[in-house]
Amino acid sequence: MDATAISISGLVKTFGPTRALDGLDLSVRTGEVHGFLGPNGAGKTTTIRTLLGLLRADAGTATLLGGDPWQDAVALHRRLAYVPGDVTLWPNLSGGEVIDLLGRLRGGLNKQRRDALLELFDLDPRKKARTYSKGNRQKVALIAALASEVELLLLDEPTAGLDPLMEAAFREVIREELKSQRTVLLSSHILAEVEALCERVSIIRAGRMVESGTLAELRHLTRTSIQAELVRPPDGLTGLAGVHDLVLDGTRVHLQVDTPRLDEVMRHLSAAGLRSLASQPPTLEELFLRHYQAEQVATPAGDGRATQEGARR
């Protein structure tokens, strides 16, 4: 088995004048749960649809399970399962019929696992698809995917319509997937979900990869917030590398520091004598927000919107 399940480099996909993917790079290792994050319209769905051979890339290369997503689509699809972000079903088929049908078209379904998943997700398979809510339609697609014996799962915001209880059930199942050495590409908006499930994450913005690595590495990229009350005013904090948003008010200090520089800053602070100290650990949320918001600041409003619409098509 290849060490890399998904490998994308320089992928470009344009829809008319908009570039939904603009030289995207992405690498997913075999056997990992990889979080795929980005604001709406960043190109997550376009990436997944290109990996499925539903869209044809304009430039760049993509390799999926050692094959070409466009040329080898059918052979590759036997080895993967896909859950779209917006699941539409055939209104007069029952949920159970859809699960069996999709499983069979994929090349087989584990009956026991199907029944266990139906129970876990509390889904009545006899209801006609037209009577299902968004969450229940998502469950149908999830069960069909998870009950298939495949190597790779491509999940596009799979919990968007699920209630918290079902989200928990979903996490439980994905943790099991980890044990069985399946690879999962999980596009998501829910940070808690990503933190709980993924070893590595990639953040995409406007069709480009902006950050990729393990959660620990990414935490490293975040800043720790520090509030301190000192004995005497500190020396040398102003202009120190890695210090941001410094507010000095006599002996009171408020600052943000890049996590790798934390030690140096602490030495400066303790040299001035510490009376009290409060620090907030780095959160991924902060990192994500920085990237998400950066888009609005960095790109002109009209341009950014066009990219989002383009990517959603």
Add this chain to the structure above:
Amino acid sequence: MSGFAGTGRLFRLALRRDRIVASAWILGLFVYAYSQAASIIALYPTQADLDRLARTAEGVGANPAVVALQGPAYDASTYGGATAWQVVTPWVFLLGLMSLLLMTRHTRQEEETGRAELVSAGVVGRYAWLAAALLYVLAVNVVLAVLTVAAFIATGLPAAESTALVVDCALGGLVFAGVAAITAQLTEFARPANEMAFAVLGAVFLLRAIGDSSTELSWLSWLSPIGWAERFQPFAGERLWVLLLPVALLAVLLVAAAALLVRRDVGAGALPTRLGPAEAPPWLGSPLALAWRLQRGTLLGWTIGSAVAGLSFGAIAQDMVQVAEQDPETAKMLASLGGSGSITDIYLAAVLSWLGMLAAGYAVQATLRLHSEETELRAEQVLATAVSRIRWAGSHLLVVAVGSAVVLATGGLVAGLAHGLRAGDLGGELPRVLGGALVQLPAVWVMAAVGAALFGLLPRLVVGVTWAVLAVVLFVTMFGEPLRFSRWLLDLSPFAHLPKLPAAAFTATPLAWLLATAAVLAAAGLAGFRRRDLASTA
């Protein structure tokens, strides 16, 4: 009367929402009625013509198949009476169809989509949706009635009787607004509500078809609102009291609907939702099986339509000889349709070509299923499994190809049976008529292949362009000869190249060309589809 609060607003909302839908219904039904009145005058210019029509259409001499489809003629010796005979039965059926569809659209469909819930949270009474929908259907009927009466008067029919005829028909149709008001309370979804109301409409039509065409069972027609509209005897000594029947029934239906309405929750149906199977049947495991599962309802509908058309065509074929003997004008018209056989054969060849065009309608609609599956993102899920694009699209096209043959064979078989039995030569006529129907198949396949080619190559325009191509082909085929279109224009229609069986000899060459054309178009469509992006806008 707080139960009706907001009715006026909802009524105006319905008008605003349905500007186009309502206009299309009104226009279509108006043209239907007006064209019948106008064509009677054109076809029977003198009183002698009308008297001849009356002799063949009235009483025991009437063709029972015609009576079953069109109702009895009470007095065909006047323009009004003949128009009433042509209009009433089919028109009440169509008015009923319109009334029930519009009623469901503005009651159950609004609830199904959740829009009603949003609106009902405001100052809206419990009965307001039902009342507004009824008012709206009434308004559409009134507009249609006024237009139609004016058109009848313009053709020279007397005003009072024209009004009586139109009111009679409208009341018959409105009964089905009442039927839909009830079915809308029963199910959670608009589609089954409509299906139940269709079933009632079909049963009501069938009851009077049996009653009208037999003597012992004629009382059955009195159980049918369509039968009532006939028995009102418009333009043949109107029996005003008959109008009380639809009014009373409508009132009962509406009271019952209101009673059901207050006993259920918003969004729920009075009947429990039917559950489907928990597991797929073993056969449902291939793209072809899925295509069949999705397409079989459409095929059934068109097959029934084809059978009805075949029955009405086949049943009167034998009468064409008589018509031709009595009426040299009609004979000349028939002869101009082409072919060289007997008048009956020429007639059969013409109507079997119409059957072919009906099958083309099915083929186009069924082919366009590819497009709706794709744009509604269901194809995406199938194509993300181990199913190639060619196999997925090919499965649907295979169903269309076989389905077209089924539609044609059914229509041909029924027409052949009806004609063979009346002609007293079932063994001889049935294969000839069936052959004349099946020979249409290559032209039908060409129409489906046009849809497939556009689906692959011009996916954004496929729906509009494919229907437009079909409309042009139908127009050229039906009116091209009488309007003296130039040859090349006539040859654009694939139907123009078919041998006119059973009036002409069979020739294989044009059929081979048509099959080759269909194959090339379908292959081009599949090749285009394999190369392009899948649509991703819903």
